[in-house]
Amino acid sequence: MADAIIVTDTGFAVENWGCGFAPLAEGIAANAGVDLAPSDDVAALTDDLGRITMIRIAFPSFADGRGFTLARRLRAMGYKGRLRARGHVLADQYAMARRSGFDEVEIDATLAARQPQDQWRARADWAAGDYQARVRG
Numbered sequence: 001m002a003d004a005i006i007v008t009d010t011g012f013a014v015e016n017w018g019c020g021f022a023p024l025a026e027g028i029a030a031n032a033g034v035d036l037a038p039s040d041d042v043a044a045l046t047d048d049l050g051r052i053t054m055i056r057i058a059f060p061s062f063a064d065g066r067g068f069t070l071a072r073r074l075r076a077m078g079y080k081g082r083l084r085a086r087g088h089v090l091a092d093q094y095a096m097a098r099r100s101g102f103d104e105v106e107i108d109a110t111l112a113a114r115q116p117q118d119q120w121r122a123r124a125d126w127a128a129g130d131y132q133a134r135v136r137g
Helices: 042-051 066-076 091-100 109-114 117-121 131-136
Strands: 005-008 011-014 021-023 033-036 054-059 082-087 104-107
Touching: 011 117, 042 066, 054 066, 066 082, 066 091, 091 117
Parallel strands: 021 033, 033 054, 054 082, 082 104
Antiparallel strands: 005 011, 005 104
16 A cells, blocks of 8 residues: 555554565565455464564455454464554444454555544544453453
């Protein structure tokens, strides 16, 4: 994404990942992040999770939630690196993205203009809105 904007709990930031990304089908490249499609099988990464610094999962549509499942599976498999959602993720989905295991979201300038930083930051207290934690607490 040429005009990529990174969304974190503190708001909008510029891209700071300079190592590039390679699709899973091309294998694990030294220092490069791994790009996952929603249809990719994360089990293929099992033996390499400890050496992958960044995984970016594509969201081709805001209605396609497979990326949330992939993020959850990667964290359950023990992935400790940086996990980024990329594409059509809406501010309303930010809390779900964070609870699924994502560290950040990559959006384009068009979406950032439609959903400015304050809309994303309003959902930055994602842990407080966790229904299950409130029920247990």
